[in-house]
Every structure is written in C-alpha cells, then in structure tokens.
Amino acid sequence: MKFHFSTFSACLLLLAVLAPASARAEAPNTGGTLGIYLENDLFAGTDRYYTSGVKISWTSPDLSRLSGTPHASMLLPLFDLLPGVHDTNYQKNVVHSIGQDIYTPDDTETFNPSPADRPYAGWLYVSNGVVWKTDRVRNILVMDIGVVGSYSYAQETQRYVHDTRGFDHPNGWGNQLHNEIGISLAYERTWRWPHVAKRSGAEWEFMPHAGATAGNVKTFANVGGEFRMGFNLPDDYGTPSIGPSSAASTPVDGALGGERSWFPLGFHVFARADGRAVAHNIFLDGNTFGSSPSVGHNAFVADLSAGFVLNWRNTKMSYALVYRTKEFNAQIEPQLFGTVSLNLTF
Numbered sequence: 440m441k442f443h444f445s446t447f448s449a450c451l452l453l454l455a456v457l458a459p460a461s462a463r464a465e466a467p468n469t470g471g472t473l474g475i476y477l478e479n480d481l482f483a484g485t486d487r488y489y490t491s492g493v494k495i496s497w498t499s500p501d502l503s504r505l506s507g508t509p510h511a512s513m514l515l516p517l518f519d520l521l522p523g524v525h526d527t528n529y530q531k532n533v534v535h536s537i538g539q540d541i542y543t544p545d546d547t548e549t550f551n552p553s554p555a556d557r558p559y560a561g562w563l564y565v566s567n568g569v570v571w572k573t574d575r576v577r578n579i580l581v582m583d584i585g586v587v588g589s590y591s592y593a594q595e596t597q598r599y600v601h602d603t604r605g606f607d608h609p610n611g612w613g614n615q616l617h618n619e620i621g622i623s624l625a626y627e628r629t630w631r632w633p634h635v636a637k638r639s640g641a642e643w644e645f646m647p648h649a650g651a652t653a654g655n656v657k658t659f660a661n662v663g664g665e666f667r668m669g670f671n672l673p674d675d676y677g678t679p680s681i682g683p684s685s686a687a688s689t690p691v692d693g694a695l696g697g698e699r700s701w702f703p704l705g706f707h708v709f710a711r712a713d714g715r716a717v718a719h720n721i722f723l724d725g726n727t728f729g730s731s732p733s734v735g736h737n738a739f740v741a742d743l744s745a746g747f748v749l750n751w752r753n754t755k756m757s758y759a760l761v762y763r764t765k766e767f768n769a770q771i772e773p774q775l776f777g778t779v780s781l782n783l784t785f
Contacts, residue, residue, distance in 0.1 A: 470500070470785030471497055471498050471499045471500050471532070471687075471784070471785065472497070472498040472687045472688055472689065472690065472782055472783065472784040472785075473495075473496070473497055473687060473782070473783050473785070474494075474495070474496040474497075474498070474686070474687030474688055474780065474781070474782045475494075475495055475780065475781045475782075476492070476493065476494040476495075476496070476538075476681050476685075476778065476779070476780045477492070477493055477778070477779045477780070478491065478492035478493075478680065478681055478761075478776055478777065478778040478779075479491050479492075479776060479777060480774065480775070480776040480777075481777070482760065482775075482776060482777025483760070483774075483775035483776055483777065485774075485775070486543070486547065486606075486609075487543055487544065487545045487547065487557075487774075488542065488543070488544075488545070488557055488766070488770070488774050489540070489541075489542055489763070489774060489776060490541050490542065490543050490597070491539075491540070491541040491596070491597070491600075492538065492539070492540045492541070492681040493538060493539050494536055494537070494538035494539075494681050494685070495536065495537055495538070496534060496535070496536040496566075496685075496686050496687035497534070497535045497536070497687060498532050498533075498534050498570065498686055498687040498688070498689050499532045499533045499534075500532070500692070501530045501531060501532065501692050501693065502531045502532065502533065503531075518533075518568075518569040518580065521569070521571075521580065523571070524569065524571045524578075526571075528573055529571040529572060529573060530571070530572050530573070530691065530692060530693070530695060531569065531570065531571050532569070532570040532571075532572075532689055533567070533568065533569055533570075534566065534567070534568040534569065534570060534579070534581060534686040534687065535565070535566065535567060536565065536566035536568075536581075536686065536687075537564070537565050537566075538562075538563075538564055538566070538681065539561065539562065539563045539564075539591065539592070539593065539596060540561065540562040540593075540681070540722075541560075541561055541593040541596065541597055542557060542558070542559065542560040542561070542593075542722050543557070543559055543597075543609055543611075544556035544557045544558065544559065544611065545557070545770075545771055547609035547610065547611065548607070548609075548610060549610060549611060550610045550611055550613070551611065551614070552611045552614055552732070554732065554734075555734060555769040556734070556769065557722075557723065557734060557766075557767065557770070558614070558615065558616055558722070558723070558725065558731070558732035558733065558734065559593075559594075559609070559611055559612050559614055559615035559616070559732075560587060560588075560591075560593070560615055560616045560721075560722045561587065561588070561589075561591030561592065561593020561594070561596075561615065562585060562586075562587050562591055562593075562621065562656065562722070563585050563586055563590070563591035563592060563593075564583045564584060564585025564586075564621065565583070565584060565585065566581050566582065566583045566584075566686075567581070567582055568580055568581030568582060568686060569581075570686065570689050572676070572689060572691065573691075573695060574631070574634070574674075574691050574695045574696070574697065575630065575631055575632075575634060576628065576629065576630050576631070577628070577629045577676045577689065578626070578627075578628050579625075579626070579627050579628075579629075579684055579686060579689075580624070580625070580626045581624070581625050581626075581683060581684055581686065582622070582623070582624050582625075583621070583622065583623045583624075583625070583654070583656070583683055584620075584621070584622050585620075585621050585656075586618060586619070586620055586621065587616055587618070587619045587620075587621050587656065587721060587722075587726070588615065588616050588617050588618030588619055588726075589615065589617075589618060590618050593612075593615070594612040594615070597609060614732055615732075616721070616722070616725065616726050616731050616732065617726055617729060617731055619655070619721070619726050619727060619728070621654065621655055621656040621721065622654050622655060622656070623652055623653065623654030623655075623656045623657055623658075623683050624652070624653055624654060625650065625651070625652040625653075625682075625683035625684040626650050626651055626652075626684065627648055627649070627650030627661075627684035628648065628649055628650060629646055629647070629648040629676045629677065630646060630647055630648070631644060631645075631646050631676065632644070632645050632646075632647075633645075635672065635697055636697055636698065637697060637698040638671060638672050638673070638674055638697040638698065638699055638700065638705075639671060639698065639699065639700035640670065640671070640700065641668075641669070641670055642668065642669070642670075642672050643666070643667065643668035644666070644667050644668070644672060645664060645665070645666050646664060646665045646666075646667075646676060646677045647662075647663070647664035648661075648662070648663055648664060648665075648713075649661070649662045649663075650662075650684055652683045652684065655719075655721060655727050656721050657683065657717075657719060657720050657721065658717070658718040658719040659715045659716060659717040659718060659719075659720075660715070660716045661713055661714060661715045661716075662713075662714055663711065663712045663713035663714055663742075664711070664712060665677040665678070665679075665709055665710070665711040665712075666709065666710050666711075667707045667708065667709035667710075667748075668707055668708065668709075669705065669706050669707020669708060669748070670705055670706055670707065671699070671700045671702065671704065671705030671706075671750070672705060672707055673688070673690065673705060673748070673750045673755055674690050674691045674696050674697050674699070675688045675689060675690045675691070675755070675782075676688075676689060677709070677711070678709060678711070678746065678748060678757045678759065678780065679711070679713075680711075680713075680742060680744065680759075680761055680778050681778070687782055688755055688782035688784070690784055703751055703752045704749075704750075704751055705748075705749070705750040705751075706747065706748065706749050706750070707747070707748050708745070708746070708747045708748075709745070709746060709747070709748065709759075710743075710744070710745045711742075711743075711744045711745075711759070712741065712742070712743050712744075713741065713742045714739065714740075714741045714742075715739070715740045715741070716738065716739060717736050717737065717738055717739070717740055719736070720736040720766070723735060723736040723766060723767050724736055734767045734768070734769060735767060735768070736766060736767055737764075737765060737766055737767055737768065739764075740763065740764055740765075740766050741763070741764045742761055742762070742763050742764075743761070743762045744759045744760060744761040744762070744778070745759060745760060746758050746759025746760065746778075747759075753783060753784040753785070754781070754782070754783050754784075755780075755781070755782040755783075756780070756781050756782075757778075757779070757780045758777070758778070758779050759777070759778050760775060760776075760777055760778075761775070761776050761777070761778055762774075762775055763775075763776070
C-alpha cells in the first residue's frame with residue numbers, strides 16, 4: 440500500500456511538470472499564462488486550521504479545438520463534448536495545475552489532538568480543466584485528482600518550513616487522515632458588468648459568479664462576486680483565492696480584448712465575497728472509508744477578502760487578506776489568512 444501511494448504522488452508531480460512544458464514548447468504565438476499562488480495564515484500571525492496553500496497553474500493560449508491540440512491531456516478531449524464550448528464566440532483555453540493544502544488543529548503542541556479540534560490533513564493534487572470565455576462571461580470546468588493523507592507530504596512540507604524559520608514542530612501528525620485518492624469536478628461561471636470596451640484610465644467593474652463542486656474531497660455550491668476599481672484594469676476575471684475552480688489568470692485575447700492604454704502600468708483595489716452551501720468536506724468530515732478523526736462541517740461558510748493588484752504589461756501581482764467564517768462548531772474563532780499571487784502571460 441505504501442508503494443502504491445508513493446508512486447501515485449510521484450506521478451502527480453510528473454504530470455504537472457510535463458503539461459505546462461508541452462504548452463510552452465508548442466504555442467505558436469504565446470506561451471499562455473503562468474500563475475503562482477501562496478496562501479498562509481502566517482500573514483495573520485497564526486498557525487492553525489487552513490494553514491497553507493500553494494498552487495502553480497498554467498493556462499494555454501487561445502485554442503481552436505480542445506481535443507486537437509498538443510496542450511490537451513488524455514482527459515481534456517472529453518471536454519469537447521461540453522454544450523457550447525465550440526461556439527465561435529468563445530475563446531478557449533486548457534488549464535493544468537499542481538497544488539498542496541495543509542490543515543492542522545488549533546493545538547499543535549499536543550501529541551493527541553482533541554477529538555473536537557480540526558484533524559491534521561494534507562491534500563496534494565493535479566488539475567486538468569477547460570475555460571471558455573468572451574469579453575462578458577467566463578466558464579471554467581476543472582477536475583482535480585490527488586491524494587489525502589500522509590502521501591500528500593503535508594507533514595514533511597510543514598516541518599521543512601518550520602525548520603527553516605526556527606519554529607517548533609506540530610506534534611500530532613501521527614493522527615492525520617489516512618491515505619485516500621480524491622477526485623473533484625468543479626464548474627464556475629463569472630460575468631463582468633458593465634461592459635468595459637476600453638481598459639484605459641479610471642474604471643470600475645463588478646464580477647458576480649456562481650458554481651458547484653462535487654466529489655469525495657469537497658461537495659458544495661457557491662455564489663459571490665468581486666468589485667474592483669482602479670486605473671487601467673486588467674482584461675481578466677478577477678483575483679480569487681485558491682479553490683477547486685481557481686486557475687491562472689485568463690485574460691481576454693485578440694479581437695475580443697478591450698483596448699489598452701499606451702501606459703503599461705495599472706493598479707486597483709478589490710473586495711471579494713464567496714458563500715458556500717457545504718454538503719461534504721473530507722478535511723472536517725474525515726475519510727470516506729474507515730475510521731478517522733473528524734469534527735463535522737458547518738453547512739454554510741463564507742470568505743470575505745480585500746486586497747490590491749498591480750499590473751505591468753502582461754504581469755499581474757496581487758495581495759489580499761481573507762476572512763473565513765467558522766467551518767466547524769468547536770472552532771475557536773473565524774480564520775484570517777493572506778494570499779499572494781503572480782500571473783505572467785508570455
């Protein structure tokens with residue numbers, strides 16, 4: 440069993456490396472968009488609950504057909520069957536990502552965590568997905584495949600970071616969720632209003648979104664929106680936190696793109712809200728099969744975030760603080776964590 444999951448984790452890493460490399464090698468006019476995301480509660484001076492998230496994503500340039508491109512993996516031809524995805528009004532991209540999330544209880548000093556506290560858990564995954572968008576609306580469908588448990592290497596990652604920074608080791612990782620392969624399928628639709636044809640000068644924009652995620656890792660429906668205002672707004676669909684349907688920034692290209700200013704620097708502030716009706720969360724409810732630590736989840740959870748963005752030509756950098764309401768009944772207080780991202784379109 441140990442060899443099986445070790446091999447599986449290694450394959451996840453290999454797939455994530457190979458997919459973006461193919462995109463870089465084959466794109467005739469552009470290399471697509473690279474996104475690097477880091478989330479950590481260190482920004483709020485804590486070390487508990489959702490304590491770390493790291494994600495690297497690659498979004499391809501605009502594609503004429505999903506299954507007939509070197510950017511596609513063996514899963515992506517299935518997305519050719521999606522209704523309307525090949526409408527000529529849509530620009531199409533494929534997405535490849537790799538990520539790791541780390542969860543710990545509030546009390547990380549004890550070797551035997553309280554059964555009422557959040558379980559130790561890690562999640563290592565790769566994603567394949569497709570985006571189809573216009574200058575007014577974006578659809579994204581993403582499949583995550585990964586592993587929960589010791590073969591997510593969450594313990595090793597946290598120990599390395601704590602050693603580097605001179606922090607004490609959390610002592611209860613021996614009680615983490617056991618190994619389980621996880622799969623989730625997430626869809627989200629985002630609108631932009633009003634229609635900004637010329638992205639030059641002072642502007643504002645509101646981007647509501649709605650979606651759903653299903654699988655043995657997380658199952659929920661979500662709705663929310665982002666309001667942003669500033670100077671020379673980027674021609675994309677906002678700045679989400681790490682999640683099943685998040686991907687590298689997907690700028691609108693070519694004839695559909697808004698007219699840009701001759702001045703390449705832009706900046707804006709934004710506020711974002713996302714509410715979720717949660718049916719299942721493995722990191723709280725415990726493993727699907729067999730006994731494991733669990734606390735049960737709250738049915739409704741919300742994220743409220745605020746931050747700022749700098750964009751220079753094809754580079755976008757952002758920082759935000761995220762306030763997350765309580766995810767389980769015995770949680771001491773809502774959580775605050777920071778998120779930093781860098782998106783570079785080649």
